[in-house]
Every structure is written in structure tokens, then in C-alpha cells.
Amino acid sequence: MREDYISWDDYFMGVAKLSALRSKDQNTQVGACIVNPDKRIVGIGYNGLPVGCNDRDFPWERKGDFLDTKYPYVVHAEPNAILNSTTSLKDCRIYVTLFPCNECTKLIIQSGIREIIYMEDKYNGSKENVAAKRMLDSAKVKYRELHRIDVYLKSELSK
Numbered sequence: 001m002r003e004d005y006i007s008w009d010d011y012f013m014g015v016a017k018l019s020a021l022r023s024k025d026q027n028t029q030v031g032a033c034i035v036n037p038d039k040r041i042v043g044i045g046y047n048g049l050p051v052g053c054n055d056r057d058f059p060w061e062r063k064g065d066f067l068d069t070k071y072p073y074v075v076h077a078e079p080n081a082i083l084n085s086t087t088s089l090k091d092c093r094i095y096v097t098l099f100p101c102n103e104c105t106k107l108i109i110q111s112g113i114r115e116i117i118y119m120e121d122k123y124n125g126s127k128e129n130v131a132a133k134r135m136l137d138s139a140k141v142k143y144r145e146l147h148r149i150d151v152y153l154k155s156e157l158s159k
């Protein structure tokens with residue numbers, strides 16, 4: 001029997017990472033994959049514009065006048081995954097390639113998700129990040145980092 005098969009964590013994070021590749025954001029591509037207690041995927045998302053908003057008609061910039069940046073328009077990966085979900089999210093886990101912001105955190109908590117598994121936390125220490133962790137700690141929603149997937153994928157893809 002093959003022993004180096006992919007773990008559940010790597011598998012679901014891999015799906016999140018694959019979803020992130022759909023993002024049109026040139027700076028930060030985020031993917032999310034929601035999994036129920038039976039290890040079934042119940043929602044997937046990535047950061048993108050609302051349905052009907054043409055990717056080429058809106059800015060993807062980070063700087064400049066607020067209306068000329070992506071920030072007022074882009075839907076984060078987590079709400080996209082929550083809104084795409086097919087069932088109740090009670091006691092589910094969410095795999096995200098980037099630690100959720102405070103706004104996404106509110107939705108994650110309210111949807112009944114009980115654990116966040118993230119890959120990157122590049123905004124660690126920012127006000128949004130601190131607020132997110134404060135809410136998660138208070139609501140007793142667990143969060144943990146997962147890094148192995150990068151190593152695994154690199155070695156698999158180089159075969």
C-alpha cells in the first residue's frame with residue numbers, strides 16, 4: 001500500500017489553493033473550502049467581483065482613490081464559500097489560504113463554522129487581524145496554521 005498519500009488537511013487545503021488560482025486579483029489570491037463533520041466539501045470560494053460585475057470594468061489596484069481600488073468591490077473568498085454552500089455550516093471547518101479578516105470572521109462565526117485552518121497570516125498584527133482573533137477566541141472558534149501542503153505539492157509536481 002502507498003504510504004505517502006495526501007492527508008485530509010492537505011487535500012482540503014489543496015482544494016482551497018486550487019480555487020485561489022481562479023482569482024483575478026494580481027496581488028492576493030485567496031481560496032476557501034468548507035468541509036462538514038463527515039469530511040464532505042459543502043462550499044468553495046475565491047476572492048472576486050459580485051456576479052454580473054465584469055472583471056475588466058473594475059479596478060484591481062491597491063492604492064489610489066478608494067473608488068479606484070479593488071477594496072469596495074471585491075467579495076472575499078470566505079463569504080463566497082459560505083454563500084455557495086449547499087447545506088447548514090454548523091460544526092463545519094473552513095480551509096483558507098489566508099487568515100480571514102474581521103468581516104469574514106463575523107460571517108464564519110455566525111454561520112456555525114467551528115474551526116479555521118489557514119496557510120498564511122501575512123496581515124498578522126494588523127487591526128483587522130487582531131479584531132478577528134479577539135472574536136474567534138471569545139466565540140471559541142479554533143484556528144490553526146497548516147504549511148505542509150506547499151512542500152507536498154512542490155515535491156509532487158516536480159515528479
Ligand SMILES: O=c1[nH]c(=O)n([C@H]2C[C@H](O)[C@@H](COP(=O)(O)O)O2)cc1CO
Pocket residue numbers: 025027028029030046047048062070074075076077078098099100101104123
Ligand atoms: O479574509 C480575506 N479574504 C479575502 O478573500 N481577501 C482578498 C480580498 C482582496 O482581493 C485581497 C486582499 O488584497 P491585498 O492583500 O492586496 O490588500 O484578498 C482578503 C482577506 C483579508 O485578509
Ligand SMILES: [Zn+2]
Pocket residue numbers: 076077078100101102103104105
Ligand atoms: Zn475577509
